[in-house]
Amino acid sequence: MNMGMPVSQQPMRAGGRLERVLRSGRFAVTAELNAPDSADPAEVYQNALVLAEVCDAVNATDGSGANCHMSSIGCCALLTRAGYETVFQVSCRDRNRIAIQGDLLGAAAMGVKNLLCLTGDDVSVGDQPQAKRVFDLDSIQLLRTARIMRDQGVFLSGRKLSTPPRFFLGAAANPFVPPFDWRPLRLAKKVEAGADFIQTQYCFDVPRLKQYMQRVRDLGLHEQVYILAGVGPLRSQKAAEFMRTRVPGVWIPDEIVQRLAKTPKAQQAEEGKRICVEMIQQIREIEGIRGVHVMAFRQEEAVREIIYRAGLFPRRPQQGVTPEAPTDVSVPDWLVSSP
């Protein structure tokens, strides 16, 4: 495969905060925003506020788990307006190529700098399994389409754009599910299609990630793309069991579940956070990992504590946050008293 120069020496893609942090060599932190089941913008701001202080970009999910929530583009519109750095997640499940390309232009016009191209969880796991699957493009085709729009300034059809969108292009990777030998080569394919950064699926198995990264380094891919490892706190043993059986693509080894099972119920959430912190500390040592992506489903308030305890402070808070955010968000004690 014809690999170009290292990604850090390539021209700036969109100039957003996440890109600048990664290019500067600092360890990046992104976090996932849980899109509300609500038409109230305050709920988006409330969820984002606790994240924005501790991370370089906030991912706005696109119907995660095939459940219906506020749209990714809606969340991005609200958040970019309030000065947050967002990652616009686009899944191929719900929209065809016409709708997606239109959304990319709309997102760029609103100031979105980062795009995450996903295949998307299947409709059968969500709250509306009767829905039609679209999958007109797959994640790699979507990635390349976005790159064509950015670099060549045309739609997929070849029709010219008067102003091309500027995006820092992201893709997902899952090193923790079969076919294991293919996963690093599939990453190479995503890099070839245009990925500038990668956010992985939840990592609960560091040895597996190490194996994967060894192969990635052998292929020279860690120089071609910024890799952020996905992490997240497990709230309880029950939550761990739910995730490993019901959430597609999440691999949780038995040791982790047993560790939670041995902990008294009242302290399981704390133990889950401790596991997450340990994961981050171990992951950070792996050569080629340039950041972490924290996915704390319905536990946004835990993210700050995890980032702090993992030794990733001090971080410069996102600028321009935020005239429209509500001021009455309750702040936990430890947050106020931390240095």
Add this chain to the structure above:
Amino acid sequence: MTTSMQEAWRAPGSEWLKDHPRFLEIAYDSSRRLFVRVYPVMKHISPALTERFMRWSEDLVKGWIFNCRMCGQCILHSTGMTCPMTCPKALRNGPCGGVRPDGNCEVIPEMRCVWVQAWERSQRMRAYAHDLHLVQPPLNHALQNTSAWINLVEGREVETPSGWGLARPHGAAGNAGRVE
């Protein structure tokens, strides 16, 4: 039969054939060489009949062996002799992140992931093993239910949206017409 059962069902004997991808690879190569010669004659006699005959025979043969969905843009030789259209998400570029730990499909738990099979089989191929790593263009849905063989010879199969071919190799790209 539910949709999920239909997807998981495989015709008798077809699994054995697909598990000998080296044989299928040779069969593909020789059929292509033969068809390229025969097609102009067939077309000369009757284009409409040729289309009907090819559609019927592809549906029958590829339907039996590969559970073919008649997408009209056959890339079987690039995907380990495993039809990517039988993937419930119809992915053309490899497995999604939802593959189960046992190698089965996210959507149909009783079915082995199409791409896990594609990977295993491609390892046993010679001429086209590496084609698994090619970036496949978006599907042309207008070619659904047409003959992939005829599309191949006529060059319709390799036609991509005109923007698609403009992508430069990774690393060579900058922002279009911009000065940083």
